[in-house]
Amino acid sequence: MTMINLKHKNLDVWKLSVKLTTQIYDLTRALPNHELYGLISQLRRAAVSVPSNIAEGAAQKSSKERRRFYEIARSSLVEIDTQLEIARKLSYITKKDLANVENDFEHTFAMLSNLIKST
Numbered sequence: 001m002t003m004i005n006l007k008h009k010n011l012d013v014w015k016l017s018v019k020l021t022t023q024i025y026d027l028t029r030a031l032p033n034h035e036l037y038g039l040i041s042q043l044r045r046a047a048v049s050v051p052s053n054i055a056e057g058a059a060q061k062s063s064k065e066r067r068r069f070y071e072i073a074r075s076s077l078v079e080i081d082t083q084l085e086i087a088r089k090l091s092y093i094t095k096k097d098l099a100n101v102e103n104d105f106e107h108t109f110a111m112l113s114n115l116i117k118s119t
Contacts, residue, residue: 008058013111017051017073020108023101024080031092039092043083049076050108067119074112077105 008014024047028040050073057069084101087093 006055006059008055011054011058011115013108013115014051014054014058016104016108016111017054020101020104021047021051023104027084027093027097027101030097031087035092039083039087043080043087046076046079046083049073050080054112063119067116070112070116070119074109074116077109077112081105 024043028043031040053069053073053076057066057073060066060069084093084098088095088098
């Protein structure tokens with residue numbers, strides 16, 4: 001099945017956020033099973049929210065509405081950052097684990113911030 005070729009799929013920030021989402025899924029596979037309905041669920045939900053809100057924002061007609069969805073996407077990144085910090089403090093993940101996603105995370109945040117400013 002071929003998905004529809006919508007304009008958000010041409011946005012580099014959307015592509016990077018999809019990559020980041022898959023990295024979060026990979027990272028959460030190592031978390032303990034008792035966190036399935038806690039940190040695992042929260043991290044995955046927040047991660048999926050980033051590209052989803054970028055896509056929804058790109059589909060909006062007004063710049064005000066686009067900006068609102070992009071800001072929600074950026075807020076989800078802040079959630080992920082907090083949840084990863086909690087997971088690290090609980091010794092579920094290491095600084096090395098975080099280093100694997102840190103560059104894409106920071107790049108996605110910067111790209112989203114620039115997109116918000118330019119919208």
